[in-house]
Amino acid sequence: MSDVSVDKVAGTAPRLALRGGTGRAYKLGRLIPWLVLIAAVGIWWFTGDTPEDILTYQEDIVYLGGQHIALVAYAGGLALITGIPAGMILSRPAFRRSSEIVLQVFNLGSTIPTLAIIALCMTALGIGTMPAVFGLWMATLLPIVRNTYTGLRNVPKMLIEAAQGMGMTPRQIFWRVEFPNALFVIFSGIRTALAICVGTAPLAFLIGAGGLGELIFTGIALDELPMLLAGVIPTALLAVLTDFIVGQLQYWLVPKGINPLR
Amino acid sequence: MIRLENLTKTFGAAGSGITAVDRVSFEVPEGEICVLLGPSGCGKTTTMKMINRLIEPTSGKVFIDGKDVTHIDPIQLRRSIGYVIQQIGLFPNKTVADNICVVPDLLGWDRKKSRTRAAELLEMVGLQPDTFMKRYPKELSGGQQQRVGVLRALAADAPVMLMDEPFGAIDPINREVIQDEFLRMQKTLRKTVIFVSHDLDEAVKMADKIAIFRAGRLEQFASPEHLLSNPATPFIETFLGTDRSLKLLRLVQVADAMLTPADTVRPEDPVAKARDLMEKSGHPAIIMSNGDGRPGGIILASRITGQGSCREAAEPVRATVPVKVDLRSAVALMFTHDMPVIPCVDEDGKLQGVLTYRSIVRSLANSKIAA
Numbered sequence: 248m249s250d251v252s253v254d255k256v257a258g259t260a261p262r263l264a265l266r267g268g269t270g271r272a273y274k275l276g277r278l279i280p281w282l283v284l285i286a287a288v289g290i291w292w293f294t295g296d297t298p299e300d301i302l303t304y305q306e307d308i309v310y311l312g313g314q315h316i317a318l319v320a321y322a323g324g325l326a327l328i329t330g331i332p333a334g335m336i337l338s339r340p341a342f343r344r345s346s347e348i349v350l351q352v353f354n355l356g357s358t359i360p361t362l363a364i365i366a367l368c369m370t371a372l373g374i375g376t377m378p379a380v381f382g383l384w385m386a387t388l389l390p391i392v393r394n395t396y397t398g399l400r401n402v403p404k405m406l407i408e409a410a411q412g413m414g415m416t417p418r419q420i421f422w423r424v425e426f427p428n429a430l431f432v433i434f435s436g437i438r439t440a441l442a443i444c445v446g447t448a449p450l451a452f453l454i455g456a457g458g459l460g461e462l463i464f465t466g467i468a469l470d471e472l473p474m475l476l477a478g479v480i481p482t483a484l485l486a487v488l489t490d491f492i493v494g495q496l497q498y499w500l501v502p503k504g505i506n507p508l509r
Numbered sequence: 510m511i512r513l514e515n516l517t518k519t520f521g522a523a524g525s526g527i528t529a530v531d532r533v534s535f536e537v538p539e540g541e542i543c544v545l546l547g548p549s550g551c552g553k554t555t556t557m558k559m560i561n562r563l564i565e566p567t568s569g570k571v572f573i574d575g576k577d578v579t580h581i582d583p584i585q586l587r588r589s590i591g592y593v594i595q596q597i598g599l600f601p602n603k604t605v606a607d608n609i610c611v612v613p614d615l616l617g618w619d620r621k622k623s624r625t626r627a628a629e630l631l632e633m634v635g636l637q638p639d640t641f642m643k644r645y646p647k648e649l650s651g652g653q654q655q656r657v658g659v660l661r662a663l664a665a666d667a668p669v670m671l672m673d674e675p676f677g678a679i680d681p682i683n684r685e686v687i688q689d690e691f692l693r694m695q696k697t698l699r700k701t702v703i704f705v706s707h708d709l710d711e712a713v714k715m716a717d718k719i720a721i722f723r724a725g726r727l728e729q730f731a732s733p734e735h736l737l738s739n740p741a742t743p744f745i746e747t748f749l750g751t752d753r754s755l756k757l758l759r760l761v762q763v764a765d766a767m768l769t770p771a772d773t774v775r776p777e778d779p780v781a782k783a784r785d786l787m788e789k790s791g792h793p794a795i796i797m798s799n800g801d802g803r804p805g806g807i808i809l810a811s812r813i814t815g816q817g818s819c820r821e822a823a824e825p826v827r828a829t830v831p832v833k834v835d836l837r838s839a840v841a842l843m844f845t846h847d848m849p850v851i852p853c854v855d856e857d858g859k860l861q862g863v864l865t866y867r868s869i870v871r872s873l874a875n876s877k878i879a880a
Contacts, residue, residue, distance in 0.1 A: 409598030412563060412671075413612050413661075414587030427602040502602040504645030 277494065284487060288480065300473030301480070307462060312481050315458035318376070318451050319489070322383030323444045327437065330388045334395025334433075335426075350396065353389050361386045361447045369454040379456030387444040394436025398429030427502055434497035441493055445486040449478065459485075510539035510701045511560065511669060516569035518555050529555045531725040532569065537718060539668075540699035544712040547722035548748070553705050556722070557671050560703060561590045573669060588612055591662030591670035591700070595677045597654050599646040605631070605657055606642040612665040623664070630660040634690055652683040659691060663698070672704045676711070688714060709749065713737070713756050721745055734760050738873070757873055758836040766836055766872035767853045767862030773798040776805060776820035783808045783819055792865050794850040797823045802859040804829060804852035829854045832861050836872070839864055 466475025806823025
């Protein structure tokens with residue numbers, strides 16, 4: 248998860264280098280994992296009988312996939328509604344001094360492997376969906392908090408000064424100036440966070456929360472490749488789909504004037 | 510219109526703190542531009558920010574239109590004062606139109622009315638509303654951004670404007686253009702402007718009054734002419750520089766410095782007459798005027814030889830100077846064309862007077878006495 252902070256920087260960089268070509272290259276780069284994925288699936292599909300074997304798990308895929316999506320939705324949703332306000336609060340002048348310490352604690356927390364977090368959750372909260380959601384929420388939270396905080400802190404001082412001088416109230420400054428100008432960086436955090444969330448969700452199976460992890464881990468245990476793939480392929484597709492949806496939201500919701508993609 | 514009374518700001522604990530602004534008092538009449546001038550850290554920006562209460566004064570008062578600003582809600586106060594900052598500070602997430610309409614929107618103006626206003630303002634500075642209303646700040650050049658920054662402060666038609674080095678972040682050529690543009694608008698808008706600058710040339714050009722600051726104190730408050738010709742303290746003299754007389758040239762018009770009526774000779778006059786006139790006036794040259802009132806030639810004392818008419822002795826006039834330009838341009842012309850005496854002409858090219866080095870020196874000396 249240490250690459251989270253790298254992605255945070257990647258999220259801010261195009262903001263600084265806002266010239267025509269960057270956006271297009273960025274978009275092209277986003278397409279590459281898709282193409283690789285499609286090619287990989289294609290090769291599997293047409294060479295051998297694995298596909299039919301995978302499809303025998305169709306019912307399981309649908310049921311466990313539903314569980315998987317629910318896990319991600321709960322944990323991701325929870326991370327959004329807690330992480331964004333937390334980042335906002337930490338960025339306020341009153342918290343300037345304590346915010347770095349808090350974020351250091353978060354950083355430290357993020358060095359603990361997610362598997363360990365999930366195991367700890369089980370120890371503390373027992374097995375089932377609730378501890379799994381809690382563990383995933385913990386793992387998802389940091390990039391959202393970090394990016395919300397950084398995005399808001401990086402809004403140029405002069406914009407705030409101008410807003411103040413023109414008679415905006417602190418609340419108006421926040422909602423009309425600071426938040427919109429931090430939105431691109433915040434979305435980058437959400438994107439990273441949800442990708443982590445989808446990718447980590449299979450671990451939830453280990454503490455009895457179901458999800459596509461059930462097919463993956465059982466597949467590994469039984470050395471059953473089609474079963475393993477029945478878990479892996481939908482997980483991957485889910486990750487790509489989530490990224491695509493958040494990417495589209497980022498593209499259309501971030502105002503054009505500060506959106507390096509448009 | 511704007512009056513400061515013993516305005517003081519101390520940062521840090523009382524007694525041990527740093528006094529950024531020390532008992533500053535002055536008054537700016539309605540419709541005038543007052544430039545707060547001084548080296549960085551002299552308290553000029555702090556003084557300005559106390560006017561719209563971005564900084565609360567430690568003691569002293571600010572009155573706008575006779576009203577003590579501490580009795581006005583700071584948010585309402587700031588919305589009633591145009592504000593331009595050095596870094597422009599356009600909101601990158603908003604279009605040009607939305608940026609200009611920030612204050613009207615805060616004041617709850619009808620959207621149609623405020624957008625019409627934005628279009629009018631854009632037209633005033635030569636930016637096509639159809640093209641620019643929907644643009645984002647990043648799609649504008651530096652000069653265009655600067656203009657929009659000024660328009661934003663004008664949008665709600667506040668009678669008072671505070672401008673903190675508004676043209677500081679722009680190249681010298683564009684700065685001149687925008688300064689001229691602002692002065693032209695100011696002629697009709699008649700705003701009361703507090704303008705912070707560290708650039709003496711800008712101050713001399715823009716100001717009706719200049720307030721010179723040094724270490725938090727107001728050193729001198731005077732018109733640019735008065736300041737340049739009568740600096741009150743040695744500090745100001747150093748600050749204005751040894752070339753302050755040259756800066757003063759900018760403030761005097763040719764019409765006020767030229768000799769009139771000018772001694773002239775006619776083409777048919779004998780050279781001797783020209784020599785007599787030059788000896789009497791002490792000028793090194795004399796203008797030969799044609800019958801139609803235009804300058805026809807120049808006769809230099811050093812070149813006169815023997816007899817003949819003025820027509821034969823005259824040399825062509827290499828340059829004339831319009832009476833409406835300032836002395837700085839006139840001197841530049843005189844140097845460029847090596848003309849110790851230059852004819853001053855009106856719009857029709859008719860001779861109105863002559864400018865000599867001596868007349869320039871005398872007019873500068875006069876402004877010193879008068880001021």
